[in-house]
Amino acid sequence: MAFTAVLVVGISKAGIKGIAVIAITLMALAFGAKQSTGIIVPLFIVADIFAVIYYNRHTQWQYIVRFLPWMMAGVLIGVIIGKDLDEATFKIGMAVIILGSVVMMYWWDRKKSKTVPTHIAFAGFIGILAGITTMVGNLAGAFSNIFFLAMRLPKNQFIGTAAWLFFIINLFKLPFHIWSWETITPETLVVNLKLVPAIFVGLFIGVRLVKIIKEDFYRKMILVLTAIGAILILLR
Numbered sequence: 001m002a003f004t005a006v007l008v009v010g011i012s013k014a015g016i017k018g019i020a021v022i023a024i025t026l027m028a029l030a031f032g033a034k035q036s037t038g039i040i041v042p043l044f045i046v047a048d049i050f051a052v053i054y055y056n057r058h059t060q061w062q063y064i065v066r067f068l069p070w071m072m073a074g075v076l077i078g079v080i081i082g083k084d085l086d087e088a089t090f091k092i093g094m095a096v097i098i099l100g101s102v103v104m105m106y107w108w109d110r111k112k113s114k115t116v117p118t119h120i121a122f123a124g125f126i127g128i129l130a131g132i133t134t135m136v137g138n139l140a141g142a143f144s145n146i147f148f149l150a151m152r153l154p155k156n157q158f159i160g161t162a163a164w165l166f167f168i169i170n171l172f173k174l175p176f177h178i179w180s181w182e183t184i185t186p187e188t189l190v191v192n193l194k195l196v197p198a199i200f201v202g203l204f205i206g207v208r209l210v211k212i213i214k215e216d217f218y219r220k221m222i223l224v225l226t227a228i229g230a231i232l233i234l235l236r
Helices: 002-013 020-031 033-058 061-081 087-111 120-137 141-150 155-180 186-212 215-235
Strands: none
Touching (some): 002 020, 002 033, 002 186, 033 186, 061 120, 120 141, 141 155
């Protein structure tokens, strides 16, 4: 189960956004919800390194600068509330927000409007939610997908910008998992070493899938996978 989860992580980091929530669910089933959040972060970072190298030329730093500070603030909030949060309430609220946002993004795509949300409140709201969810459950992908889709980034720019964003934020989370939550330990790192080969298999598959997926279909696919991910959160 864990090997399959990490394979999905590799495919996701190679550019098939929206499916990482499947990996999070499998890891939670394999190791337990809280423990799995720490186990998977070093694996994310290994995959992030490949993604930033491979897609670096497509990175749009102006969107990272807008989004990253809010996301970091959300991580700090997540660290504080993570130990005492009612998980059932959190799952329901998060799934509702994600599904509502997917409906909103679908409406924007159907409208074909060239106007994108430029107000600081949009980046702030989505960024803080992404930060909280990435710390509590490594589930920020849906919110970052919504932000980048709203910016109407082309496929490769979407992937390159998201790669750097998550590489930075996962490094930022490491100290909290090690010293605050203590979900990363020498024992969990041994588990990581056993699972690393699955990342490279997933990356290999993901890079080839990205090349054959067309731009318009890519946007629709992310919306569908994000919605499925929200439903999986409810069922987790």
